[in-house]
């Protein structure tokens with residue numbers, strides 16, 4: 544941890560200024576930065592997180608993928624997707640659409656995530672989400688979202704940030720990403736821009752580019768909490784909560800059936816950084 548703190552403090556000053564940059568220039572800047580830092584990594588491989596950076600971990604991960612632990616859960620997600628008639632709320636019946644999320648909806652003036660629309664859909668279809676235990680973030684809900692993302696495998700992420708309010712929300716997400724927080728006073732960027740490849744306890748840090756391609760993901764850590772095939776699933780925003788707690792900052796939980804607007808803005812900015820990469824959800828992670 545000590546090593547990491549020193550490196551983060553030294554590099555914190557290099558965060559690009561929000562006011563001068565555009566989403567396009569942000570992404571170009573970061574692509575160049577990582578290309579220099581990791582010359583051996585193929586661009587598409589960033590979608591594989593730490594497994595793009597470390598050979599030993601990659602071998603373990605490939606072994607896990609031989610019998611994908613998420614498969615039974617994706618099947619359950621598919622049957623729930625049908626049972627709750629989710630397809631009728633989405634373009635193309637909800638199939639193969641994940642790569643376009645989050646997007647800016649000019650009618651409401653808000654950014655929509657796939658999970659946000661899924662929750663709204665379940666309610667619109669008259670499902671008692673509380674009784675059915677359909678919570679944002681995990682379990683059955685995450686399994687439906689994982690099935691939907693699975694049907695987008697191989698499709699290229701294409702998040703659009705038009706000028707105006709959408710750019711404003713993007714910049715809020717960017718600010719969140721670069722802001723120091725928690726008792727440990729770390730920003731997302733301290734770990735995932737300035738220190739990828741560095742060890743934090745037993746974990747190696749991954750790059751910000753590629754972190755959003757594989758969600759909902761299936762984590763061994765989450766799986767260990769129960770016996771159901773759905774236990775390992777969690778959404779990207781559940782992961783944000785874990786990283787915030789790691790630095791002893793607050794997890795911004797959904798409220799009144801809606802995701803926290805700061806996490807939605809963060810997801811918008813963060814997913815833009817994976818534009819051009821292919822969806823490979825659900826990912827398997829430790």
Ligand code: HEC
Nearest residue numbers: 592593729730731734743746747748749754782786790828
């Ligand atoms: C103190 C360091 C630290 C900070 C700060 C931090 N993370 Fe993480 N994060 C980790 C570690 C460790 C992991 C697990 C290894 C990995 O994949 O990087 C991780 C994993 C992730 C993953 C999963 C990557 C994958 O491929 O599965 C995402 C997404 C993520 N972090 C996003 C964020 C965001 C967004 C923030 C800011 C709100 C943040 N992190 C702040 C340490 C940090």
